[in-house]
Amino acid sequence: MPDVTVAPAPYLKPLPIISDLNRPFWDGLAAHELRVPRCLDCGDFNWVPYPACRTCLSERQEWTVVSGDATVFSFTVVHRGPGAFDADVPYVLALGQLREQPRPCNVLANLVGVAPDAVRIGMPLRIGFVDIPSEDVTMYRWVATA
Amino acid sequence: MTFPQRQAAIVGVYTTEQARFLDRTSMSLQLESIKGALDDAGLTLADVDGIVPFDNSGYSTAPFATQSWAAQFGGRAMTFAEPGSPTTGIPKAAMAIAAGYADVVVAFWGKAGWKLGPGGTPVPDVAPRVGEWDFKLFGGGYTHFYAMWAQRYMHEFGATAEDLAQVAVTHRAHATLNPASVMGARGPLTIDDVTGSRMVCSPLHLLDCALDTDGGYGIVIASAEVARNCRKQPVWVLGGAEATHTDFYATIDDPWFPESGQSVRRTAEIAFGHSGVTRDDIDVGGLYDCFTVTMLRDLEELGFCKVGEGADYFREGHTALGGSMPCNTDGGLLSNSHNGMPHGMHTIEVVRQLRGECGARQVSGAKIGLTLAQGASVHGYAGTLIMAAD
DSSP: OOEEEEOOSSOOSOEEOOOGGGHHHHHHHHTTOOEEEEETTTOOBOSSOOSSOTTTOOSOEEEEEOOOEEEEEEEEEESSOSGGGGGGOSEEEEEEEESOOSSOOEEEEEEESSOGGGOOTTOEEEEEEEEOTTSSOEEEEEEEOO | OOOOTTSEEEEEEEEOOOBSOOSSOHHHHHHHHHHHHHHHHTOOGGGOOEEEEOSOOSSOSSSSHHHHHHHHTTSOOOSEEOOSOTTTHHHHHHHHHHTTSOSEEEEEEEEOSOOSSOTTOOOOSSOOEEOTTOGGGGTOOHHHHHHHHHHHHHHHHOOOHHHHHHHHHHHHHHHTTOTTSSSGGGOOOOHHHHHTSOEEETTEEGGGBOOOOBEEEEEEEEEHHHHTTSSSOOEEEEEEEEEEOOOSSSOOOSOSSOTTOOHHHHHHHHHHHHHOOOGGGOOEEEOOOSBHHHHHHHHHHTTSSOTTOHHHHHHTTTTSTTSSSOBOTTOHHHHTOOOSSGGGHHHHHHHHHHHTOOGGGOOTTOOEEEEEEEETTTTSEEEEEEEEEO
């Protein structure tokens, strides 16, 4: 089962301006799937999405549902945040490296499910989905699985 | 084609007052910097035929800052107009001058009225919309990326908080000898002061971070012929290069610290190749120290030590006043000023060193200097510049 939560209203943190180019990604989140562009020519995953594969420049990329499993590549515990984030301090920002390889994909998101001072590089993560009330977007976050 | 050594020189430099808050506009600081740098050179506005403004001019009447500035400069044809940043723009300006495109190029920056840090950011009434991969979606910013960089660096190489803190301590010591620095009057720091300062975002403490200040600066580059008739002794451009390999904090490739180096390494290889000098020849340096960790990484990427050995190299004192290559003698971005786009500040300090103008912090006999500017996704773009005293 995907890890799904609903953010408390009102949600006052920034949300994305969604473009046609990347709409399948955000549609995927709404369906509680993490989709990453995979090159049909060389097989590499690409994050963040680019118009062409960053390995071979092929435009033949396919939105591919990935495992959502990752490990902490790096992180920081934030003690002073911008805007609505300041109410959440200390909060964790993490680069989660997707299990999918060979091109490593480091995905930035907030990390929850672990005390901030217990976060470690290499810690296993799972993608989580955050439905945003009164908005047309579902966000994503990292959830510690240990 | 080889780089045109000693065919262009830095002939004028200027820094405005640098402070946490200036009751000025960014535009006003830039105008003061342009006039101040030209005056330092003994040149006038009418001599200028090239400009290197950064994109954010503060008052724009055209799609490109270069166009607005050409109009502001009086509407004469600017035959070299590069929307780069000071330091990264200087090697190109030197080449353009050598090729006859221009004789006098001014690079400048000024900032007031906004802050880099998140302090005091208001909570909006509705969720603001930002770019799809913007770090703001997750409460991120520049500092957080350097923090993650530092975290990974410490993980891979075993560096400690004290290893990072020594950079802040050394650069503050330098600032105490620079009356114009923002922090010098506060006196020296200890390692414990740094590691005991408020945690901003782990592992970076407040004193691991650059200042967030207002200020401006200008740099004038001129042909050899013009340089010979300027007010001050010329500082010759020996070589330089710029490189970029990332976007703006969106794509973060792994590895972060390859042995073969990244953009900074490429610029160093090219700059040293052009200049015909070696790392041992550098008498004084100005390296990008937006955070303590950045300084250690600068030294590694520039090839002064191996990747992962920056802390040990720094601890040996090479870059401190009295060492073989004192760096950031003005106090750097940590203790002098970080005015938003401070890429030219280090170059100005090195020029002043090579002119022998630095008073209590003067590096005696300084002949060859190097500066490094960097930014974007942590070392994602870089500009290295090598200069020589007359």
